[in-house]
Amino acid sequence: MEKFLLAFLVGGAICVLGQILLDVFRLTPAHMTVTLVVAGAILGGLGLYEPLIEFAGAGASVPICSFGNSLVNGALSEAERHGIIGVLTGIFEITSAGISSAIIFGFLASLIFKPKG
């Protein structure tokens, strides 16, 4: 039960942050999303995001900042194995499943559904 509560609180806090970026700082939805991705990447690079996931579970792994963390983690682990070129090849290492499925399912949805306006 405690797990659920922590996930709810941490995930909710990240969403509140996003809402504040929209409402107070007047960011566009795209800018807000990118800001959260970059924040996740920085925290990941500093080694702070993984502990947050351990602490809050899905509360930290589901929001978009987790994507930034995964980008950096992939780049860092590939860099360890293959040197500097690994930074480039590793960026989409972990996230490729997410990106590919977004493209494929987006495409499939567009075949079946029509925008309602």
Added chain:
Amino acid sequence: MLQGQQSWIFANRPVLLATAVAGGPFEARSAIAADFDILHDDIWLGQSSFEKAEKKLLEEACQTSIQKAGLQKEDIQFFFSGDLMNQIISSSFAARTLGIPYFGLFGACSSSMEGLALAAFVVNAGGARYALTACSSHNGSVNKQYRYPTEYGAQLPPTAQWTVTGAGAAVVAAQGVGPRVIGATIGRVIDLGVTDPFNMGAAMAPAAVDTIIAHFRDFNLDASHYDLIATGDLGKVGHAIAADLLRRQGIVIPENIFTDCGVLIYQGQQQVMSGGSGCACSAVVTYGHFFNRMLKGELKRVLIVATGALLSPLSYQQNESIPCVAHAVALEWEGV
């Protein structure tokens, strides 16, 4: 002919011979649904894109207004039309269908009155026996171009507005029975530095106020001359700002006279944030609702101040502020 600094008075009083308005499914539930000539229950109008649907709305409004005037399209000398699409494709493609010599206008949502002012000027000067003026907008096509595609699901702030899916057209004639076009005031482009494209009402309000003040000055009138003064699409937020700005200039227009097409068009359960917007907003309310009220004798003297935000998606991305313009046209119904 020139009146004051930036206005025309039409000595021959061209006639608004016939009008027609078309709308989509959301407009079919609006407060002025009964004033539409054509309503569609499909936002696509059976077309393969929103842009094609918008062009079809415009064509329908134009063809119906010509029909209601008892004319053929060959009788119309000139067609003045504008819309919000890049390169005003809705207007130009409708002009291709109609085959009437064409002036394409871009005044964003002020295009309705820009078109009516120019059509009336040409008819008044003997440049045409009949001129057609129209404009259109479509919620789907406008959201796609200016904001986010609806299916992206972006949140909208309470200052945002709902683009009207519709088109309005009017036949202006040298002679006939109908409300008369008395005069027009052409607005300056005003930019007070608002950069938020989700608060168009606040951006456009100063332009509306500038044109209203210029109109009163040029014609030496005050608000009591009119039964109704309606701005185009300021919405609730912009309308309140406009009323406030006018008050600071010492002009108080009673609430039963001063209104806004974007506030009037939708009702109760329809979630449109601050109100309606888009080229079609002032066009359908004026050529539908106000026109009918004039014919019924409920309104005698009306001033329509159509407001337009002259931004592009690119100018906004490059952090430019939003220049705005408003054009006013005075109509008068003298009875049959």
